[in-house]
Amino acid sequence: MGAFDSFSAFLAMGDHGLYVWSAYAVGAAVIAFNVITPRLHRQRLISDHKRRMRREQR
């Protein structure tokens, strides 16, 4: 498997598994933030819009 002998060696990353994987976890979190916040924003726009529509119908 590429540069590593086994999957467990891949996870261990020499002695640096903890560092490498925590760094990548933070990376994943940042990507998730950037993907999710626009969705939430979109939801909020739609619900605001619906509320405005309801107010105007009355």
Add this chain to the structure above:
Amino acid sequence: MTFLPLLRSVFRREMQLAYRRRSDLANPLLFFLIVVVLFPLGVTPDMTKLADMAPGVLWVGALLANLLSLDLLFRSDYEDGSLEQMLLASLPPTSLVLCKVWVHWLVTGLPLTIMAPLLSIMLGLPGSALPLLMLTLALGTLSLSLIGSIGAALTVGLQKGGLLLTLLIMPLFVPVIIFGTGAVQAQVAGLPWQAHLAMLAAMTTGSLALSPLLTVAALRIAVGD
């Protein structure tokens, strides 16, 4: 009527106001004093260690004291409507801003500079470093006032502008404090310090040229709302 007598009467008004607000203006100076006094109590009373830290402590204290007084720079003028009149004046607004910042420096930066020798003796800073310390403080606090006036103008229309001002301005103060302390520390350590001082002077000159323009632009936003 010519430009200079007008500017002189504007200057006179600012000085008058500063004098009548002297208790407000004394606060940052007291704050400076307290910060510097707390350091030996909090860190160590060992004079040799204190002497190493002294330039940094004095500089951080001066920076915080300056920041504390910046919020007042335009606030009362904004609230009573004088700021609108300033922007409509026949004098260029940049000159009025420069005048205000200059007075701000005269009533905070200059006293801070004058207080510094006394405090630096309490912190065990060698006397030979005093002239350079005062020179860097004088130049540095002037550029702090100039850069800070942009932040004060950006936040003048906001209810809780004070804290936001700190967040906006702090990152911009980084070079000033580095070159300011750098010069004094280098001289104490017997290293060449001229380059630090030159950079500090260059920063002050640069902010002298740029910050009034940006401050006026920011004031127009605050007033235009």
Add this chain to the structure above:
Amino acid sequence: MARVLSALGLDCERDDRHLFRDLSFDVASGEILHLTGPNGSGKTTLLRRLVGISSVVDGDVSWFPDSPERTAEPCEKIWYIAHRPAVTLLQSPLENMAYALALHGIQAPESVVWDALETVGLRGFEDVPSHQLSAGQQRRVALARLYLPLEPDRVRAWVLDEPLTALDIEAVDRLKARIIDYARAGGSVIMTSHHGLDSETVRTLELGAAS
């Protein structure tokens, strides 16, 4: 008569509401434009746009449109007295007045300033810090400069936001007379007020009627 101000296609929208739309008007010299309308109809906003300090109104404003000094920023030829009267509370009426004049490039002899303050009824208060004055007296400090005897082309228009509020009856009458006098001498006045003005030179513009 020569136009002093020309406004073209002014639009103002605030908080999802159109305050006024496609508003155009001219003001000639010697004319008084009286802006009326209910609270919140955009009178103050419009005045602030005319003097060039509001960023919420779209459209074109030019002062002195027919002369070579045509400009969007009138500066020293215009006096704008806002609702916030720009009276610094830590300064006396005399000092406030001197500063206001200095900002407009005028250095009047002290006796003239004293006379103006006396006309608005501030005799004896000239050297008192303004925070000791009442609200009406503070407004009078701001209004006192309208009573200065200046050459007519020195200040060619007054833009006044609610100049008559907080004044007593006598002061209201005096200011109305002064405004009409000023217009008669060739000056232009653009003002908001809930009071009426009796003069043949008054033109009324009502805001907020459409909505």
Add this chain to the structure above:
Amino acid sequence: MWQAFVRWFHKWSSPKWFYTMSQPWSFWLGWAATLIIAAALVWGLMFAPVERLQGNSYRIIFIHVPSAFLSQAIYAAIAVLGLVGLVWKMKLAFFVAKQCIPVGASMALLALVTGAIWGKPTWGTWWEWDARLTSMLVLLLLYFGLWALHNAMERPESGDRAAAILALVGVVNLPIIKFSVEWWNTLHQPATLKFTEAPPMHPSMLIPFLMAIVGFYLASMAWVLMRTRLEILQRERKSRWVEDELNRFAEGQ
């Protein structure tokens, strides 16, 4: 020529046109970025050889350096857009600039955190007051300041212009900050990539590294586009076409 440019510029300054045009862009950019980043990371994590001195911890480089690049590039973009907005009174530039802020801040944060994590096995310390770390921290603070200023202003239009001024002050200051903190520079290795020199990395590390940078660029553009499209909808919500669009969204739910 000039007139064609002006026409093109005007078209781009119309939020509606931008909204319509950018739809396929954000989609394709997003997918391209996903694929490239995925490929770069698989390659970088699994197949690139171990680095001689740092061992496997160097693999953090595949996200650390791209995020550091992006955080600075996005800040520069904000300043340029702010200037365009102030000078040509172009609303759209402000919208894009505003939505660049959270993306750029997240990149600066990522660069700082991964840098700290990388620093521990390499230098033996989480944090060092070195030139690059400090200036990155200052950059993050500038991003926070921009965002806070936007949110503090009552009218979004004022927030736009105030933030543009602050961004401009910051951009003048960034080189000075960088230069100033280099005076007490210590540990950080010199720049990994220099345009003037041949890269010192082995191709099997360099290629996934470059891919990661390209992928982060594309992803940031996609995110900014997505956010800008929503910003347009929010700010132009009174216009007819936005209402139609929102109705369509609401029905599709």
